[in-house]
Amino acid sequence: EVQLLESGGGLVQPGGSLRLSCAASGFTFSSYAMTWVRQAPGKGLEWVSVTSGNGRRTDYADSVKGRFTISRDNSQNTLFLQMNSLRAEDTAIYYCAKNTAYVGSQDVWGQGTTVTVSS
Amino acid sequence: EIVLTQSPGTLSLSPGERATLSCRASQSVSSSYLAWYQQKPGQAPRLLIYGASSRATGIPDRFSGSGSGTDFTLTISRLEPEDLAVYYCQQYGSSWTFGQGTKVEIK
Numbered sequence: 001e002v003q004l005l006e007s008g009g010g011l012v013q014p015g016g017s018l019r020l021s022c023a024a025s026g027f028t029f030s031s032y033a034m035t036w037v038r039q040a041p042g043k044g045l046e047w048v049s050v051t052s053g054n055g056r057r058t059d060y061a062d063s064v065k066g067r068f069t070i071s072r073d074n075s076q077n078t079l080f081l082q083m084n085s086l087r088a089e090d091t092a093i094y095y096c097a098k099n100t101a102y103v104g105s106q107d108v109w110g111q112g113t114t115v116t117v118s119s
Numbered sequence: 120e121i122v123l124t125q126s127p128g129t130l131s132l133s134p135g136e137r138a139t140l141s142c143r144a145s146q147s148v149s150s151s152y153l154a155w156y157q158q159k160p161g162q163a164p165r166l167l168i169y170g171a172s173s174r175a176t177g178i179p180d181r182f183s184g185s186g187s188g189t190d191f192t193l194t195i196s197r198l199e200p201e202d203l204a205v206y207y208c209q210q211y212g213s214s215w216t217f218g219q220g221t222k223v224e225i226k
Contacts, residue, residue: 035215037164045156045164045207047215059214062120095163103211105154107175109163 002026002108004096009113016086016117022079022096022110030054030074033099035106036081038092038115048094049081052102064090086117121146121210123218131224138195140221142208147188152212155184155193158220159204167206168193200225 008020022034036048049070051058058070069082079096093114097106122145132138142153151171156164166175168184171191181196195202203225208218 044205044220045158045209045217047209047217050215061214100169103152105166105169105209105211106156106164107166107169109165111163 002098004098004108004110006094006096006110006113009094009115011116011118012086013119014087014117017082017084018086018115020081020083020094020096020113020115022081024077024079024098027098027108029072029077033102033104034070034072034079035097035099036070036079037095037097037106037109038090039095039112040089040092043092046092050099050102051079057102083115086115088117091115091117121148121213121216123208123210123216125206125208125218125221127221128219129222129224131226132198133226134198134200136198138198138202138223140193140195140206140223142186142191142193142218144189144191144210146213148191148210149212151187152210153184153186153191154209154211155182156207156209157202157204158207159201164207195223198223198225 005023035050051070067085071080093112095112098108126141153171155168158164172184205220
């Protein structure tokens with residue numbers, strides 16, 4: 001069964017840092033681009049970042065560029081999102097998702113991990 | 120950035136009725152790189168349609184997608200109670216952006 005399991009969320013103060021993880025299983029992880037999408041409380045979906053299967057190509061939403069870094073460890077089937085200089089508006093549920101292709105939709109989603117930025 | 124505008128904001132229909140959801144893009148979506156997702160309360164999103172009209176694996180055939188260029192439609196031919204959800208369109212031809220969502224309520 002294809003599964004994605006996020007972890008690492010929590011409460012952090014403005015200006016702080018947090019690293020999210022997403023453990024993948026049930027598919028050849030290194031063959032697929034992976035994406036982070038977030039959802040602020042009561043709001044819609046916002047695309048955050050994507051990385052290619054080998055991790056060499058990445059893209060970011062303007063709202064997180066320069067503050068967030070996406071990476072992956074294909075030997076551990078794990079995707080990461082390093083979040084620095086966090087702001088209140090980064091408060092959201094963060095979902096990792098498997099892409100159908102680098103330029104593609106997301107066909108498998110995790111259940112999400114909650115990040116709260118507050119003093 | 121391509122902005123996607125979904126309408127209506129909320130759709131309230133009875134079981135068995137046909138639901139038509141619209142997604143309009145601020146500029147043409149290349150190669151019909153348009154997807155639809157369903158998000159039920161308290162759950163993660165689920166891919167329904169990709170490439171504007173291709174159903175994802177395991178999606179019932181009462182869900183269908185159509186359109187090209189700037190105008191796209193998701194149709195649920197016969198609404199069922201479990202279709203209660205928010206539906207999002209997404210374009211992935213020029214970076215990735217989501218519409219604001221259409222909430223489908225069951226009368």
